[in-house]
Amino acid sequence: MAELRSDQLEVANRLLALLSERDVAGLQAPTGWGKSFVVSFVIKSLGGRWVWASSLINALTQAGSALRVFGVRYFLSTGRERLCLKNYRHSDFIIRKPCGFCQFNKLVPPQSLIKSLIKASDYTEVRELGETNQLCPYSVQESLIKELVNEFKDLVVLMNYSRLGKFVKRFNGVVVDEAHNAVIPRVVSIPRRSIEVLFDRLGMEGVDAKNAELVKGVLSELLLTIAIDSEVNELVSLDDLVAFIESSIVYFDDSTDSLVGVKFEGLELPSDKRVLLMSATLPPSILSSIPTVKVEHNQVIKASW
Secondary structure, three states, X not given: OOOOOXXXXXXXXXXXXXXXXXXXXXEEOOOOOOHHHHHHHHHHHHOOEXXXXXXXXXXXXXXXXXXXXXXXXXXXXXXXXXXXXXXXOHHHHHHOOHHHHOHHHOOXXXXXXXXXXXXXXXXXXXXXXXXXXXXXXXXHHXXXXXXXXXHOOOEEEEEEHHHHHHHHHHOOEEEEOOOHHHHOOEEEEEEHHHHHHHHHHOOOOOOOOOXXXXXXXXXXXXXXXXXXXXXXXXXXXXXXXXXXXXXXXXXXXXOOOEEEEEEOOOOOOOOOOEEEEEEOOOOHHHHOOOOEEEEOOOOOEEEEO
C-alpha cells in the first residue's frame, strides 16, 4: 500500500481517533496538500462501504485516483446528463421529463449484463455498454451500484451531492468533499429586459417584470411552452430559468436591473453514519459544530472543537 508523508500520516491518525470517538469529523487543508490521499488512507484503515460526494466531477476523479493508489475498490458514478444517449441537459429532465417515454428506458437491464460490469471503475464503461445494447446507461449504472453494494463489503462509490440521499442508507460512511460548496448558495441572475422580451414573445401582457415572485410563478406555468419554442430558447437560457424557478429566494435587483434567484442546497448529514467533511476552507457553521483537524498553509497541524 502507498505511504503518506509524515504530516499527512499525523492528520490521518487524528482523524481516525476522532472517528473512533464520534461519527462526524472535519478536515481543512490547503489545495494540493493531499486531502484525497489522507482520506483514502482513512477509508482503507476503517474499511466498509463509503459514499464520497462532491459537486465537482474533477474532485471525484481525483478522489478515484487516490483510492486506486491505496488499493480501495471504487466506482465513479455520474448524473443523467453525462449518461443520456439523447444528450438531454438538466433543464430538459426538469421540464420535459423524457425518461418515461424514452425507447432506451423500456427494458430492465439484464442481470448478466450488470454482472459483466462488476469490475468497472467509472461511468464511461457503463455508457459504452448501454449504448451498445440500446439500454439507458443511467438505469444500468443504478443497477450496477446496487450490485456492487451487494457484492463487496469494502467499497467507495463517488457521486454528486444531489444523488447522496438516494444511496446513503446502503453505506457505512460518507465523505463530503469540497464541503464549502454544500452550504454556499447558488445564485442566478436574469436581466429584466430578457424577461420582458420573453413575455412579449409569448404574448403575455400586463406582467410586471420587476415582481420576482409573480415572474417565478408565470415561468413555472409556461416552462414547457418555453422549452419547445426554439426562438424563445435563444432569448434566455433554459438552465437559468429552471434555476430561478427552483430558487427558494427571488427578488429584483435595481443596481443590475435583473431578477435574482438564490437557492440554498443545504447539507443534511446522516445521523447513523461516519461522516468526514473536507475542504480547503470549511465554513464557520461546520468549524463551530464539528471537531476538525486543520492544516495551515505552513503545514502546522491544529485540532479544534
